[in-house]
Amino acid sequence: MKYSYITLMLLLMLGLQCFSQTKLEREHRIKKSQFPAIDIDKLPLENTKHIRYYREVDTSKITYTLKFKKGKMHYHINYNEKGALQNTGFMVKEVDIPTDAYANIDSYLKENFKKIKIKYIQQRYLGSSEDVLKNTFQNLILPNNTYKLMLRGKKADRKEDYIAIFDAEGNLMKTTLALPANYDRVLY
Template identity: 80%
Template sequence: MKYSYVTLMLLLLLGPNCYSQAKLEREHRIQKSQFPSINMDHLPMENTKNIRYYREIDTSKITYTLKFRKGKMHYHLDYNEKGTLQNTGFIVKEIDIPTDTYAQIRSVLNANFEKIKIKYIQQRYLGSSENVLKNTFQNLMLPSNTYKVMFRGKKVDQREDYFAIFNAEGYLIKTTTALPANYDRVLY
């Protein structure tokens, strides 16, 4: 009887911690038929390679992403469920970002983390702005640009992947923890 009381107390104390739920946010590759219908006439799709369709499921919304490579640039176009353009962008290197902006981004990251390793940087344009596709494919530097940085950061002997969004001047807008890759296909 004495052990059942101790066991019951352990289950009550540890139970809520074991069943906590993380925010589900995953990106899965889908077929073209599952992608919402969009107007492809405005997209300069000549000389494009590796066209892929993705669906990102979040707890609050569903986002569809069209990714492709044109020349040496890797572009992405994000749409909502109705096929309305939300934002666009492409992957850049640190040399492509203005020096002052990149210095500000590095200083913010170094102030919040012991060590950082940047995995990639995206230069993004809001889908609601006028001529968003033209601005994206011409690589224009606008004051409404944002930079999405995926990096691995270390805080007190704990390494995790993070997403950080910075404005055009390099000031932090938002930081979120990235979920690990989905390895459901791996069999042990």
């Protein structure tokens, strides 16, 4: 009977651990007043839900992100510290990517990693073009699209988180290690 209590407590503790999540990016939610000044009138924000403002710290730069849900799509618009548009995009799944492009992405991932778990995929539009907002909200597939994958990959018996960026044909543009989780909230 003594062992059944110990076993029960162990199972409960392991069960709670299974539902926890780790935040892989150093992204902090901020107030609207802390967000850079942008022309909000240019954004088609009618019928949107869950408008949130974020500040993301990367190894080389600081990015401000406006995230919201419109319809069933989760959009993001990235700005630099001065409020200039950098890129826009939305979350997609593997089936939303053209088959040739995803075949190239998949072959690269299988060649370079033993195991892969894709956390998310974003279809992104560069902020340098003039019709970037129109293209984003029409969900167009253009030759200058990029796909950003956050994945956990295993190389040489070591699992690490990576961010990989592919072009519209599925060719690798850049891959970097993702920043480790931020544990500032943990007190010892």
